[in-house]
Amino acid sequence: MCLGLLKTSIGKKQIVAVTGLLLVIFVIGHLIGNLLIFGGPDLFNAYAATLKKARPVVLLIELGLLGIFLTHVLVTILLVIENRKSAGFTRYAVANHRGNISLATQMRTATGLFLFGFVIWHLLDFTLINHEGPRSLMNNQSLGLYGVVYNSFLSPIHSLLYIIAMGCLGFHLAHGVQSLVQTLGFNHPRYTPMVLQFSRFFATLIAIGFSSIPVYVLIRG
Ligand code: HEM
Secondary structure, three states: OHHHHOOOHHHHHHHHHHHHHHHHHHHHHHHHHHHHHHHOHHHHHHHHHHHHHOHHHHHHHHHHHHHHHHHHHHHHHHHHHHHHHHHHHHHHHHHHOHHHOOHHHHOHHHHHHHHHHHHHHHHHHHHOOOOOOHHHEEOOEEOHHHHHHHHHHHOHHHHHHHHHHHHHHHHHHHHHHHHHHHHOOOOOOOOHHHHHHHHHHHHHHHHHHHHHHHHHHHHHO
């Protein structure tokens, strides 16, 4: 069925929309889990331990997530190539009307590519390292994953890179959420402005929510 959808432009858009929606659900869950860091090392590490205990299920979800993420990226690349080919002769007209397109929409490919790079770095940074190793030490005592995250954000450069990535995520979601709502059929002139506003509000909330963690660590020191 998926292969059939790949044959048409609207089919590809639907794949990007559904995978995008699933990624949005992950991002909401991930943000809620990460905000537990404000509850201190015990609460955050208890959350990490619960995820570890449920390892087989979590691994299955992570593999699914990887498939969804790669599908989202690859099918978007196919759409961009297709759009560029078909828009070739109207590029001048498109360029002339760029002023009417929101910044988030103009930057969707750039923010998407940046996020792709961010996720790879992020996995190397937090997931694929020893959670009890040197980066977890605070006052010569291992504070597990809490220590890893906290110590990382004590570095202003590390924090700044995360905050920039969260800004990109916000921009990407501001375009992506309203776009996926329309692609999945909720497309009525009366509701479009509301969907657009909700999309921007939601994206801002997510970007501020994630950014609050490095900002908190930097302020607290
Ligand atoms: C301040 C922002 C963030 C913090 C503090 C954070 C923290 C973490 C931590 C601690 C882990 C490792 C979990 C473990 O190994 O048990 C992790 C994994 C992960 N993060 Fe983030 N994250 C942030 C933002 C993001 C964003 C914006 C995305 C996606 C766009 C993301 C995607 C992932 C993915 C895909 C994993 C691997 C799957 C998982 O272990 O849940 N993270 N993150």
